[in-house]
Amino acid sequence: MALDRATVERIAALARIDIAEDEQDALAGELSAILGWVETLNEVDTADVAPMTSVGGHRLPWRSDEVNDGGYPDRVLANAPDAAGAFFAVPKVVE
């Protein structure tokens, strides 16, 4: 499937990645080539095949709902680009 500039713009917005306007054509070409190639999968009849979502198929383990780690906000925040008190700080999102 050939992607147009508008589609590339829409995907980039969904992915939260800035794409410069002058990059959109080249990117549309690259992504279209990759999608065209993966579409060879349409040659395979998968009508009666269930999707494989994980390897091994073992049941996900359960554990009791108890706090077993934490209590060190300083270490959690040590890599934060911006922090205020015991919180991560971001630009204002609510007026």
Place this chain on the structure above:
Amino acid sequence: MRRLGLADIRAGLADGAFSAVELAEDRLAALEGAEALNAVVSPMPDRALEAARAADRRRAAGEPALPLDGMPVAVKDLFCTEDVRTTASSAMLEDFVPPYESTVTANLIAAGAVLAAKTNLDEFAMGSSTATSHFGPAVNPWKATGDARPRAPGGSSGGSAALVAASVVPAALGTDTGGSIRQPAAFCGIVGLKPTYGRCSRWGIVAFASSLDQAGPLTRSVRDAAILLGAMAGHDPKDSTSARQPVPDFEAALGGGVRGLRIGVPREYRVDGMPEELDALWRRGAAWLEEAGAEIVDIPLPHTHYALPAYYIVAPAEASSNLARYDGVRYGLRTPAGTVEEQYARTRRAGFGAEVRRRVLIGTYVLSAGYYDAYYTKAQRVRRLIARDFEQAFERVDAVLTPTAPTAAFPLGEKMDDPIAMYLNDVFTVPASLAGLPAVSVPAGLDAEGLPLGLQLIGRPFDEETVLRAAAALEEAAGFDAEPEFVR
């Protein structure tokens, strides 16, 4: 001390031929001398020497040796290491210092290992050349005869592979999502093992594609791969996909030989444009195993051709989801902007390189409304067919023999402008990844240009023992003892 492997170090330390500190100092000096390989992102000399001193103290106190006591190991910079920066070779994590240790590296530390350096990789492990690294490409210690051009070490675990091949360290950790341990091992003339999915904990490894990622060893011998895997493996409650399987003595399996084993040779791996000498090496590999007593069986793996396109839907889809966490809020790069939405988009633009952006965009597209079933669900259905091909093959054979990569190491910079040409590097490694199977690459010979070529053995789930047994037989028959230009 340069050529000592893990088994040699174990013996040398036990005999008192050298101390762990002497060995660590010698290898740390070698690391400093290997700068031309650009294989190291962050050296860890203080931590290494402290671990070596602890190993010597244990020996002096008469304590029994730990499984990796005093053994230097390099670590792909995708494993989080406490208080040592962990970058995934990305601008996004250039200054990230984890407050915790990954389970696999914690297991190695508990086993007495001397972690010596964090190694270069393709950004977020996405690539087959280590050239998408934010820190520049790692360099293969091998060169073609009469050709001065530097070669790619493969990827994404290219820094780890280059250091082991150049005999700077005896062993290194890698991770493999679609071939990122096995392909660099083949390009660099060393052994690289991807264990069964679930064999080693993924906890604390920067995630790329969670249903595929698996940690494994890169070493110069099959025995050393068995030794390192034994210390890495084991159930971990912190990784919900970690398997509750006992960890066997992998090293004990090596002496078994291949007499009576049935080895499958899949006709679909004979792809168009495959170099004749690679095809010849593959036939020779089968003949070696046959001479050692194995039975060679021609097998079909009919959906092989569709593994790579299925992988390039599943892996980017999972990557787009996993990499959503890099938003400039909790850790990693932040590019400030007036609104939080703008800040996300600018941060991710500045922090991700071209290949990572490409894969996140592809993944976002195949998971988006209206396309999910046509791409993502379709790929998951094909993935099941590929896994089923192997299940049926393993009713008839004990292991499968294939080439590891379709070519030898290419010159640095090649294939960078053609994503699909780069993706084709993984054509032989991706099927076992999709099926979650253990697979190893063994150096089997040199091509006409003097570059190493590898053969791959694939086994049943959690049957690394048979894979290693067959690999040991292949290793013995191949007698690969060539050394790269870098150390000659």
